[in-house]
Amino acid sequence: MAEKFLMKGNEALAEAAIRSGCRHFFGYPITPQTEVAAYMAKRMPKIGGTYLQAESEIAAINMVLGCASTGARAMTSSSSPGISLKGEGISYIIGSDLPCLIINVMRGGPGLGGIQPSQADYWQATKAPGHGDGQILVFAPSSVQEIVDLVAKAYDLAETYRMPAMLLADGMLGQMMEPVEFPEVEPAVHDKSWALTGTKGKRKPNIINSLYLQPKELEDTVKARFKRYEIIQEKEVMIEEYKMEDAEYAVCAYGAMARIVKTAVVKAREKGIKVGLLRPITLWPFPQKEIAAYGPKMKSMLCVEMSMGQMVEDVRLAVNGSCPVSFFGHTGGVIPSPAEVLAEIEKMAGGAN
Amino acid sequence: MILNMLIAGFGGQGVLFMGKVAAYTAMVQDRNVSWLPSYGPEMRGGTANCSVCIDDEPIGCPLVLEPETLVVLNAPSYDKFVGSVQPGGKIFIDSALIDAKCDRADITAYYIPCTQMAKDEGLDGLANIIMLGKVLRETGFTTFEVLCEAMKKCVPAKKAHLVEANLKALKLGFDYAE
Amino acid sequence: MAIVFQKTKGLTDKETHYCPGCTHGIIHRLVAECLEELGVLDNAIGVAPVGCAVMAYDYFNCDMVEAPHGRAPAVATGIKRSLPDNFVFTYQGDGDLAAIGTAETVHSATRGENITVIFVNNAIYGMTGGQMAPTTLPGQVTQTTPYGRDVNYSGFPVRVCEMLSTLSGVAYAERVAVNNVPNIRKAKAAIKKAFQAQIDKKGFSIIEVISACPTNWGMTPVEALKWIDDNMIPYYPLGVYKDATEKGVHAE
Structure with a gap:
């Protein structure tokens, strides 16, 4: 059996992401998820990864967009008001069919709201994380162990279906310590032939884009995405x-x-x-x-x-x-x-x- | 439940650390445990409290609102939480800092002048650990040996020289008789 | 027979959508030629903006990603942090870079992010039909400054190279123009220098290119090129604003 640790939800989340192959974290400080960023800041330099404190939530999610477009496992973490700022980027990431992991450690709202635990971002996460027709995978753990298990799952499904995944936690889960173990799981390998890596003169350029000026073309693209959503609704419910x-x-x-x-x-x-x-x-x-x-x-x-x-x-x-x-x-x-x-x-x- | 404890005091009194040591005993014994701090915008000096649940069953609600065991390390915490203790429960009061006497007949109150004891014994800052020793004595949520082991796990390597003082404080509280 | 001239491999065969007399085409070609000549085309990842150059991903013959409005430097940062040995550039207009994306611009610059920004300044929002840009000149008439830009009301134009040159993370900042042949030649040299700075890992580089928008300026292409000399360059003097390519910004 794997070793057990007593860890805060936020820290276990960060460690689970790293163990799932995430090497690039872009964030901006906000209560009550700061431990995620702090943990990443400590660990990433030691394992050759990136922890970058962005100038804003908006910049952070767009760094995720850029990083994800190279096929890397990228991640950002925030709390409610910060997620609102990320809405633009999330919509673009959906429209660009890129996988990534977004954490929302929810706090009370609207506006600056409060910093205590809340679940008032359910609508935002499940109905309209950004503008346009589109969905993201939303996972709601209820223990520190489940946070760890779902982080791995979220990355896997995000890459399988090429879409963002969100872990919707709250201040209570983030701050709480519970025993947790990290199963030894090799991250699944998914096709990344779409990724931007430079053509190396061996293939045509890859383009990652969410702009379709012809209505029919845009409709077809969205409909193809919704076909994938149907499969997800059929297969991935927990x-x-x-x-x-x-x-x-x-x-x-x-x-x-x-x-x-x-x-x-x-x-x-x-x-x-x-x-x-x-x-x-x-x-x-x-x-x-x-x-x-x-x-x-x-x-x-x-x-x-x-x-x-x-x-x-x-x-x-x-x-x-x-x-x-x-x-x-x-x-x-x-x-x-x-x-x-x-x-x-x-x-x-x-x-x- | 083996332990259903709320610890409350000022930030800086070691409320969270005390809870953490208790929580680690469950790790040693492979029990279920949850440790949940309150958190606020102030980094220092505000009120702090912490819920610890230990059980052989999975922990449901990690938030201790009606504690079986309440530890209060300052007067405002006493005033705020004394009414919430479950009938038949226990309240541990740092009597060096809290003058109040518990008038509830349905719970047992223990008065330990742990802040004064820490000062007298040259264990400054370890009043919380003295208190933990006493909590163990009266609740028996684990053994003294396991608690000592948990303590060793909780002290970071950088502060390893403090282990001895902490163990001394535990013993002091454990042996304390009113 | 020896080939003495051919189209750069850095551009696709796609016909561009730019208006007659627009200088985006020239700038595209300069960028593409530099990518090819420096041997980085196969290793390049470009970031397209929102604005007239929004479809740049169809024109540059390398891997491309389309960024949200103003966020190109953040997107480029994400790419570069993942693939530090790839060549990463953004291509942005004035609204994108100096209005909605000011924070991303300033902070990628001050981090010394090892990317190159091609900043096309034509003093107007082109794609949306000619509104005031952050770089619209005092008195300049646009759709949203119909009586001319009143600086007492709308504020002053932003001089991007001057502003960024104060930041320690900037390895190279130069302003050029593409309104005549000598200027075009200098522009290409500047772009090449900025690209080389990135290849040598010297830090953030930016080339601001003064560009013409005859359609939205309401001029003929020739008038527009002259307007650059008479109005734009006096407010936005050409030249090198920062050159730390010798040591690089991250040198210890």
Whole structure:
């Protein structure tokens, strides 16, 4: 068995990226993800990699664009307001069909918001990370170990499908220490014949571009990309189903929030409520089919988020009226407590009062 | 749960380090553990607290809002958190810095003048570790040997000369009787 | 029969979309000839801007990437950090480089990023139809300065070479023009010098090329070339603003 380390989520994330073959990190300081950059700054010079502190989030994501266009595993990391700045670059990277890894350690918003844990960037990540028709892969780990496992997965899928991948964490996961091990995995080798390396006189120039002035050409390009998205939705969905075997009620939650819900589910079970947890691990592709299948079997579903209710819309779309879906959450850095979630579960099961 | 602890005090009192040493015992014993700090914009002198959960089961919520074990190293932390301790829980109070007496009958309070003890023993800055020794004695979340081993893992190589003082502080707290 | 002249291999056969009388074509050719003559064409990666030269990726016969508006130096930085032994250049206009991309320009320069920037200054936004640029001259009429640029209201034009020459990371900065044959010859020599600086790993190099935009200036091509002499060059004097190619900017 691999050696276990007690590590902060942010540091484990950085180490996992390095072990996945990332040698180029471009960032800009922002709380609460600074440990990622600090770790990279310490490690990269020792392994012949790049840690570059950019002049802005905008520059950082465009350095990622340039670096990714050479076929290298590039990465940037930020937190909510910084991700908004990266939106432009993310859209271009989508449009240029380049793989890369983007980290969002979410904090409260809008605006400068706060620095405490939040999940209020779900819409941004899954619906509109930048302008235009396009998606990015979005992974939502809920433990430090899962951060490590998903970083490797994110790079692999990003390269398989030639698109950006985002790891959507929050301040709680980033700051938390848990035991973690790094599996010995050789990064998968993907075709990079598209990469810019100089022609060496042996091939025609490669062009990486997102501009198509002919509407039909642009439509065809976007449609081809959406064909890939269909395959991803078919093949790459990840969801954890916890105590769902005999469940009459389901709580949907992701990331750190799902940890809190788990505690509440255990307590509700002790009180005789047959409740389980549905935890999407990929937020895009969203586990639409899996959640839809549970709809008719559930008396009711509850979605709990650290936001005003964003993923709940996808849950409602998935169950499509086959069972009632309620929402509970806090926002702005206020974390729903297990006791509050338990009370909501009891309310849903009609067992309160 | 084997340990469900909230440690609270001022930044600089070693709140996070104390939690880290406790967390490392779980690494030694191959148990599940989570360590979660509060974080704020101020780098020094603000309030700091830290949640530590140790269990044989996977840890659900890593945030300790209703601690079984509460450690308070300053008066504001006492005022803020004393009400949150679970019935039947324990509160550890640095009585050198906190004058208050706990009036809750449903929890057990321990008064340890650890800041004063550290000063008297030439262990400046190790009040937190003295406290950890006492927490171990009263909760038995691990063995003294494991805690010493965890301590050795937590002290960075550059500060290896401090290991001895830390172990002395642990012992002092562990042996302390009110 | 001996070939005495042929088109550079640095350009593709694609017909350019530039307006009649535009000097982008000349600058493209100078850049391409320098790439070929220095033997770096097969190793080059170019970064196209947003602006009139947005489709430069179709014209330069080397690996190319299209950057978001103003971000070419950041994109070039990412490429160069990944492939330090490749030759990396950006080709940018005045809006791209000196307005929306000012931060990227200044910071890649001050880092001494070992890339070359070809900066085409024609004092106007060409692609969008002739609006005020950061380099539009005082009094110059554009679509968005219909009464002439009022510096008290819109501020002053940016002199990029002068500004960047104060930065320690800049190995070479020169301003040239392409409005007559002697100037074109000097421009090519300047581009070559800047490229050589990169090949020798001396640091950031930039060549600002004063260029004509007869369409948006509302002039004939000949008038436009003369307008450069009469108006542009007095405000933007030609010459070398920084030359640290002897030692390089990162020399210890």
